[in-house]
Amino acid sequence: MPAPALRIRGLRKAFPKVVAVDGVDLEVARGEVFGLLGPNGAGKTTTLEIIEGLTSADAGSIEILGLTWEQQGQEIRSRIGVQLQSTSLFNKITPREALDLYGSYYPKRRGTQELLDLVQLEEKADAYHVTLSGGQQQRLALAMALVNDPELVFLDEPTTGLDPQARRSLWDVVRRMKGEGRTVVLTTHYMDEAEALCDRLAIMDHGKVIATGTPASLISELAIPSVVELTFEGAAPEPAAFAARLGQAVERRADLWEIPTPDPKTLLPRLLEAAEAAVVPFQQVHVRRATLEDVFLHRTGRSLRE
């Protein structure tokens, strides 16, 4: 049985003012798309950059494709593909030149044309890097991560800052990587992205992994798999008094109240009755299944988006 794509034990990294990574253990199997989900500052980038050999760790062990940095650094570099959170290239390099150039650093390489096709950059193949849109630059960075036909690909927030359409097209590329048998490790702070792309994921907060599993198992492990939402016109009012009357926790979001519940069927009549009695000026009622967002909220008491 081959070694796992990635095995990390007790990874730790402290910066002068903050412990960015605080005892992280991870194991990623070959062929899987693995996500690190967490808010900004959770330590995702730091974790990834330690694994990629860009940052040194204070403690912990890392095994990549059964190799270690101390002994097989060059081999690791030639077998992994990396997309950094921000890839700074020379302004006047074209995608075609960048792929040719970076390909030339590796013993094994994929054709530039094939990569341009894969990320749909043919029309922009000879335009200067500065003139590309954010989405096009991200697609180029993705193609560069594949230039050496890597077994294991690291993508740091591949879709942050992109419009929905550009995000979908990047998701397709990631799925194609998986289809080609590569292992993908990506970070994101979008729960929909984690749900849509990842076979398994680790939720990170304050440098720690607070939960690991498949998206479905993480959600079903929640004691409260449903959420009732009351929406308001404009800002939602302070829910404390109402929560006391209802005898149930009520969370206020911008323009709605969220009431997590294991049993929406019995909650709803009570809820509507209480709302009418208290003259709560709500507009609509929704019942929805819990999401990864609720998992995060439940575990940390904070929202992923904040």
Place this chain on the structure above:
Amino acid sequence: MEWRLYARDRVAMFWTMAFPVLLLLGFGTIFRDGGGPKLSVVRVQSAVQSPHDAALDQALTDLQLKVQTLTKAEAEARWSRGETAAQVEPDGEGYRLRLNSYLMAQAGATAGLVNQAWLMAQARMSGAPEPQRIPVQVESPGHKRSTNYASFLLPGLLGLNLVSMGLFSVGMVNVSYREKGKFRRLAVTPLPKWIFLLGQVLHRLTITVVQAAILILVGRLVFGIQNQGSFSHLLLIMTLGTGCFMAFGFALSGFAETSEGYAAISNLVFFPLMLLSGVYFTLDAAPAWLQHTVALLPLAPFLRALRAVFNDGAGLAGHGLGLAIVAAWGFAAFLLAVRRFRWS
């Protein structure tokens, strides 16, 4: 705001504020021993000591010139090494004053004093009814006289361009690219550092050779300046020099965190290198230990070889050791550069 950021960059702050002061203290200490900076002149002995000679020597000393009396052969050797700025030698009945074409500022001032001394000597002897001046002749260490002063400037300019390109431009670009994270993507590829750096040096080398070619061509077309030596020798010297000073720049960039820090560090190296190499003025007034130390710096042998080939049409025979010094510095700097290089 700028000020606050500036104050936070301790290294830059320290060097920009403290460096000029240190420079002053350093030079002040070095040159203080002589009781004031003395201009010096080489005095070639006459075959037979005449009363004129005695009077001239007395007057030179009275005018606070530092006189070094040498035999004709000794003086000649020193002149060829380019260490003499001004030299008084007997010529028939009178004297002749030879000035080094590369040290004109210093030599010019000396020439003024020497002539004044000679007028004084003649007046004291009151034998000569009509006071005469000593004829002046400007020459390179290789005895080339040119009516065209620009021709003496050109090789110095070539060299200076290359040194400043290495120390300032190359190193600075390296640091600022690193600051902007332009190398981080390279760090995750298997490309070895030394190949990357070597590539950079070779790339710069090509640029400098093209630059030099343009400068030489313009010098020729506009001022009619000819390269007196062989172009292949010139290319060899330029290659060694470029390699050396580019590697210097890369090595220094490994010691700076920020571009401001680099500006300070490169000045720290550049000024002493320029001022102490004996290229712009001789170090007669400096203590002997310093003169021996600076003889091992790479700038002087490089410029000397460049000037000798370009202006005097010399071969490389006399410059083997000097060029070996340049190459050794270049190699050491390159090793240091590879050791200190960081991708981010």
